[in-house]
Amino acid sequence: MAAQRCGQEAHLALPGLEKVTQFEGAGSKDHVPGQLTSLLLAPCSYFLYYMIVFFQSLISGILIGGVYALIGIGLTIIFGVMRVINFAHGDILMIGMYMTYFLFTVFHIDPFVSIVITIPLMFLFGAFLQKVFINRALNALPQNQILLTIGMGLVMSNTVMLAFTSDYKILTTTYSSSSVEILGISVSEPLVVSFAITVAITAALYWFLYKTDMGQAIRATAQDREAAQLMGINVKRMSIIAFGIGSALAGTAGALISPTYYIFPQVGSVFTLKAFVITVLGGMGSIVGATLGGVLIGVAESVGGVYIGSGWKDVIVFILFLLVLLFKPSGLLGTSKD
């Protein structure tokens, strides 16, 4: 409600702001009454202007946070079920981006429609990675598992680089740069669409994990691998499915951001780090936590980018990350399991 009201008032106030600058520039004596009103209006309109900027960054932060939540949920499911921190997560997302790019440029499939193809393909890709690589290292030292996934990520990003060069690719749709107005605040249209899809996918995922037998089995495996196995759950199969779901989510996130991001082979590392921040923030292994963490990071980045400078937004995120690690290492919602 507050957002709505401010938005409407802001629209009334903006012309006032223009007036102030106009009068200051012209300095004409004919408009003394006008100048007086605008002088009275000035602090008010500046305030409203700042409110608009604030809410604009807040809303786009929430919208991009939806996509971050997808990335984070994927990582947290993989961690929960296998206790493996997947450093190739961002690179899997990058592969999703390239897939979307080629589906768009070669087959002219809209990026938001193409997720029906991307999701199953990325699921299979993830299942393959789990079966061939991760599965062999399940009992290795956690540090070695991290290095293994770092290696896998390097292989992915450099294979893509060899195949498609390291040039930046841009997926330009008709709506890439168009914006829509929500409650009087204009936000990027692809962000809104992707947020809607994110919400739908997250809802479907919650339903799957909490209401279906297989979802229960996956959560049981995450809770206690041995106990789950004793209860007759095929934990190996659950691991493969979990890695598949995690990869599919990362791939979907890649597809959803491809209309607004540059696409290049090394784009993954940024998202890998963000994915960790999100999952640690929400509590490793907590799905609700990852959802919340994603939105929080989106907002911190967006608002911080506006008020501190866009170059520093990653630093803000990392400092937030260190603070959470130090003062609440189990995450905002997590319960420490180790």
Next chain:
Amino acid sequence: MNMKSLTANIRGIATLPLLLTVAAIILLFLLPKFVTSTYALHIMILIFISVIMGSAWNILGGYTGQYSVGHAAYFGVGAYTTMILLQYRHIAPWYGVWAGVAVAVATGLVIGSICFRLRGPYFVLASIAVAEIFRVSALNLPGLTNGAEGILITEVPPFKIGNAVITDFMSKVPFYYIGLVIAIAVILATRLVQNSKLGYYFQAIREDQDAAHSLGINLTLYKNAALAISAIFTSLAGSLYGLYVGFIDPGTVLDLGLSVQIVMTCIIGGIGTVLGPMVGAVVLVPFSEALRSNMIAQALIDSGLVKEDSPIGTFLKEQLSHAHVLIYGILLVVVILFMPDGILGFIKKLLASKRKETA
């Protein structure tokens, strides 16, 4: 470490390996007299830098068990301090290098006292986050670091003692000797650490933190000690790299890729061993340089295995030079899955199984 245990140490080394080591060191010192190829010297210098970085990391990661994947921070801080002092303050590098070491150790202790509370994967993540904070900060503080453009040094002043010019740094030879001396120093330090009380503390922490703690070992203190030793040499490697190449930027000296490369040198050779980082460097550096300079593609073509004008030939010639990171990735995956103790551990296992067969 007192003199007594030092001599005990030296006596502890079997005579043959000791003789071999001395012979190798003498050979390495004489090498520039016989080898005039600048390319060979270049490779040797890169190997030295890699050995220094790898061994430095080994003290923290291999002996103390703290897997830092953010060592680029100390490398970059050392390199940046030396280069900034040289280029903007005109302070000669043989003073600047020690300033770099001091800054690196100081940052290390600050980072350490914060991050060493964390364990396992959380520590790994925190170390990465810290290194990334340094990288992004270097990009965003152009007044200090010249931002993304990096620092290009115009000249290294000649090194003088009194009025006698020892070297003017015009050729690769002085860098070769500096690299060699630091590499020997770091290996010596690793050996000393391995067999000292300090080193036993480190290894106790690696094997079981809680057990070590209950025996009265101050975890944070000794982890920080390991980090400080590690930061000294990593920073030296960074400064040497910066001065040798003459150019640094956040994308090379503070990059996550560099941190991974440092860890890899150890993992591939054999973690927690004196020889491991050396083996890793000797395997990795020439291999990646050969790929980078297209030698392998050319060799494949020359040997007649691949025709130069065939599609595979042109693909190899154009693309293989970009593939060295890909090969790093593949090596990392293969080593972790099939030789988790590195090349050295793998060879040892092979020898042990052979011995069993013959016995």
